[in-house]
Amino acid sequence: MSIPTLIFRTIRWSAWEGCGAGMEHVDVRPADGGLAISGVVIAQEEETKFGLSYRVKLDALWRTKEVILRTTAGHVLHLASDGQGHWQENGKVRPNLQGCIDIDIQATPLTNTLPIRRLDLETGESMDIRLCYITVPDLIASPANQRYTALDAGSLYRFESLESGFTADLPVDEDGFVLNYPGLFKRLG
Template sequence: MAFGPPTARTIRWSSWEGLEDGLEHVDIRPEGSGTVAAGVIVGAEESACYGLTYRLVMDEAWRIHEARLEATTGPSLHLQSDGQGSWRADGQPRPDLHGCIDIDIQATPLTNTLPIRRLNLDKGQSAIVRVAYIWVPSLSVEAQEQRYTALDPGAQYRFESLESGFRADLPVDGDGFVMNYPRLFRRLS
């Protein structure tokens, strides 16, 4: 299932428990030959409330080239990648992230779209990806391995964290954006 070119759109998710526990608003738009996503999240992690803004710049294959994140609690993070697995964080080389093509921001289902679109998996096909995982609200980053499996290409994918053993079946829309993320996020109309 090949996804079509991105179109400008706005997506909102709430936390699984409801708006009082978290809300995300993201604007996605084509820019040059790639895509830019700019969002804001209001949430809580282990009773600590936070706000987070982010801006992601992806190429035509949905590989991250730049990510800027800023938490209202103070931390900020600027990641840059060559799209081939070499990274810099706040201007400094990050060899521990070598081989990561995607990022996964803990507080949003948006970043699941990157490998889903990029991998273009056929039914039953799986792929293990190495991601730069960003913890929120600290904005610390570490490499992790995840697996994606196409259950119904273009409609549903299984996500598995090989670090924690967590897994979830993710329904997506026709552009590969997560609709609902069981126990974590719900798409708002």
């Protein structure tokens, strides 16, 4: 599934009721033959409140090329990839991330869209992937194994963490962006 010639989107999510206060604002725009995504998150992880800004650059095949994250507490993480699974963190090679194509930023449903779009699964099809999982607010990047299944291609996907067994069914809009992440995030109008 290639990137449509014009994707300009502004998306907002809030925390699911009962999950505490939180909000995210994301801008998506075409750039350099792919997409540039910028987001701001104000949220809480357990008892830790945090602010996070991030930028993600994707190529035309929805592969992550660069991600820069900053917390209001001063943590910074800069990851760069060739889109083929070779990563550097702050300019140094990260051998344990080799083979990862996608990223998953813990604090946002936005990054679930990346493998959903990149994999372009047909209804009933599943794929296991290894990706770069980034915890927030400490901004630690590590490899993780996940599975995506197209329950209804183009509108509903199952996400599974193969390490923890966590599962969520994610409805998406016409461009593949997550509408709601049950129990965690809900899209604002």
